[in-house]
Amino acid sequence: MSKFKSRFKYYLSNEIAIDYKTCLYFFYITFVYCVYRVFQGNYTASILHMCEIMAAAYFMGYFQFYAFHNFDEAERFGKKEVLAMTVCSILYTVLSFLSGWFDQRAGMTVIFFLLMLFGYLCMYLSFKIKRTIDTENLNKMLTEFKKGETHGEQN
Numbered sequence: 001m002s003k004f005k006s007r008f009k010y011y012l013s014n015e016i017a018i019d020y021k022t023c024l025y026f027f028y029i030t031f032v033y034c035v036y037r038v039f040q041g042n043y044t045a046s047i048l049h050m051c052e053i054m055a056a057a058y059f060m061g062y063f064q065f066y067a068f069h070n071f072d073e074a075e076r077f078g079k080k081e082v083l084a085m086t087v088c089s090i091l092y093t094v095l096s097f098l099s100g101w102f103d104q105r106a107g108m109t110v111i112f113f114l115l116m117l118f119g120y121l122c123m124y125l126s127f128k129i130k131r132t133i134d135t136e137n138l139n140k141m142l143t144e145f146k147k148g149e150t151h152g153e154q155n
Contacts (some may be wrong), residue, residue, distance in 0.1 A: 090118070
């Protein structure tokens, strides 16, 4: 395989991972935003806020991937991951306050920060569970493959 093709596949794989997580975080933040709006008795969402949330999710996706080495998909959850989770939650929270997603209410801003921490923790656990299941499936497939190879050699 050419060096260009190899690099392109690596780049494409990273872009797909970032896009996937961008969608997950966008949905999560949009859900929190919409629940807040409903509790305020307002059943509409600002298109500007939705665009800001999407842009923030993309920016944070790249930031998480390149600055914090994809911490929400880490093998273990240590001090570095807690720091990364906290920094990213703070950045989202500051942006939410400056953009007025929650009407610049201090109480809701604190709740949003806590919900972002919770969301990052849930994402970490989800990715960990997925990795465990994928590993089990790959091991099972390898075992079945070896059995098939062994049977083929005996014939």
